[in-house]
Amino acid sequence: MFRIGDDTALVQTVDFFPPIVDDPYWFGAIGAANAFSDVYAMGGRPLLALNILAFPVDLDRDILAEVLRGGFEKAQEAGVLIVGGHTVDDAEPKYGLAVTGLVTPGAQVTNVGSRPGDALVLTKPLGTGIITTAGKAEAAPAEVMDEAIRVMAELNRDASEAMLAVGVNACTDVTGFGLMGHLAGMVRGGGVAARLSLNAVPVLPGVRELLDDGIAPEGTYRNMKSVDKLARWDPALTLDDKLVLCDAQTSGGLLISVARERVARLLEELEARSVRGAVVGEVLEASEPFIEVVA
Ligand code: CO
Ligand code: CO
Ligand code: CO
Numbered sequence: 001m002f003r004i005g006d007d008t009a010l011v012q013t014v015d016f017f018p019p020i021v022d023d024p025y026w027f028g029a030i031g032a033a034n035a036f037s038d039v040y041a042m043g044g045r046p047l048l049a050l051n052i053l054a055f056p057v058d059l060d061r062d063i064l065a066e067v068l069r070g071g072f073e074k075a076q077e078a079g080v081l082i083v084g085g086h087t088v089d090d091a092e093p094k095y096g097l098a099v100t101g102l103v104t105p106g107a108q109v110t111n112v113g114s115r116p117g118d119a120l121v122l123t124k125p126l127g128t129g130i131i132t133t134a135g136k137a138e139a140a141p142a143e144v145m146d147e148a149i150r151v152m153a154e155l156n157r158d159a160s161e162a163m164l165a166v167g168v169n170a171c172t173d174v175t176g177f178g179l180m181g182h183l184a185g186m187v188r189g190g191g192v193a194a195r196l197s198l199n200a201v202p203v204l205p206g207v208r209e210l211l212d213d214g215i216a217p218e219g220t221y222r223n224m225k226s227v228d229k230l231a232r233w234d235p236a237l238t239l240d241d242k243l244v245l246c247d248a249q250t251s252g253g254l255l256i257s258v259a260r261e262r263v264a265r266l267l268e269e270l271e272a273r274s275v276r277g278a279v280v281g282e283v284l285e286a287s288e289p290f291i292e293v294v295a
Contacts, residue, residue, distance in 0.1 A: 001042075001108055009105045013038035016052045016096020020132045020250050021149055024063045028070025030152045031095040034175070034251035036078050039101035040160035041173040041254055043109040046078060046101040051085025054094040067095050078155055107164065111172040111182075112189035114257035118169055118283035120194060121266060123159040123275050124253025126179055126244055127207030128152050133217040134210045144206030151204065152251040159254045159277070162269035166262050174252030178223040179280075180245050180291065182255055184230045187283070187290045190257075195292045196281035198234075198241055207247075211240040219248035231291045245293065257283055 002010045015035045019027045032049075039046040051071060055064050064087075075082050080099070131148040134140035140148075156173060163171060170190060172182045179201065187194045210216075223246040233242060256277075258266050263279060270277035284292075 001103060001105070003105055007104055009103050009108070011039055011042055011044050011101045011103050012099065014052070014096065014098040016094050018092050018094050021135060024066035025070040026149050026153060028067040028095060029074040030149070030251050032071040032074035032097060033153050033155050035097040035099050036080065037156045037173045037251060039099055040156040041109070041171050042103055043107055043160060043164050043171070044101040044103035046080045046099050048100045049075060049080050049082050049097040051082060052096050052098060053085060053087040054090035054092070055087060056091055056093065057089045059093070071095065071097065074153065078157060109163065109168060109171045111170055111186050113170040114186055114190040114192050114283045115169055115259065116192055116283055116285045117260050118257040119260055119263040119279050120196070120281040120283065121256045121258060121263065121277045122174070122179070122201065122253055122280045123156070123256070123270065123277050124151055124154070125202035125204045126247050126249065127204035128250050128252065129217045129220050129248040130207050130210050130215060131204060132250065134215045137215070139213065139215060140210065141206060148204055156254050158273035159270060159275045162266060162273055162275060163254065163256050165269050166258065166266045168256050168258040168266065170257040172255050174249050174255050176219060176248050178220065178246040178248050179255065180227045180231065181223050184227050184290055186255065186257065191286050193284040193287045193290050194281055195284055195294060196245070198237060198245065198293060198295050200278060200280045201245065202276065202278045203244055207244060208240065211243060216243045217248055220246050223248055230289050231293055232289045234294045236295045237293065
């Protein structure tokens with residue numbers, strides 16, 4: 001956060017990645033929604049952005065144009081002005097944006113302010129890592145992929161506005177480290193612990209079936225391994241349950257830590273903006289392991 005006045009500060013973030021879906025338009029739209037997400041997680045408003053594009057010189061230019069159109073239209077929806085960018089030749093395409101946003105000093109939200117007793121609210125269902133991995137192997141049913149794309153392309157703006165309207169203690173967006181990894185960062189950094197309820201966590205349709213077929217990305221297994229020492233898993237949980245909670249997300253939802261007495265209002269504010277918030281757990285006094293996962 002860089003203060004430029006009494007009530008204004010700048011924040012900057014950058015994110016880009018290789019294609020996670022076949023359709024270049026939706027790859028662009030998801031890349032943009034994902035890039036803006038960190039600003040929304042801070043309680044900020046993205047304003048300006050620069051495209052970052054890597055593209056093989058011998059690939060069809062129409063594909064490149066579709067990626068940029070997806071990013072541009074998502075930026076328009078977000079009220080963000082794309083003011084330029086840079087393209088390099090690269091064997092594997094990549095797309096994302098460097099984003100500049102505004103926050104109000106004092107109203108910014110970090111990932112480390114949780115207090116014991118807080119409720120943990122998640123604003124998007126999990127499973128995009130598992131579904132996009134299946135998609136690369138042509139193993140994801142069309143309706144499963146379409147819903148995952150819709151969810152990934154959804155801006156976290158409305159969720160961010162809802163949390164600002166209520167006032168919350170901490171927030172992070174759920175991305176590559178999965179729900180467990182980002183929650184671990186939140187509770188360790190905040191000097192607290194958490195209890196997470198598997199059955200309360202929303203999961204995208206089709207994810208369980210893909211797990212039955214043995215489909216899960218490398219990153220999800222890596223996440224599971226890296227949180228293992230930080231978590232106590234209910235013995236009733238299966239390997240697939242753990243993989244869902246550790247699944248590496250792209251453009252995931254916000255994980256919000258909110259005081260008990262404000263959780264009902266937060267859920268109302270989310271619903272008023274057509275965001276489905278789910279209470280997935282609670283914050284506890286510091287203890288080890290940091291996260292207790294119950295069925
Ligand atoms: Co990133
Ligand atoms: Co983030
Ligand atoms: Co340039």
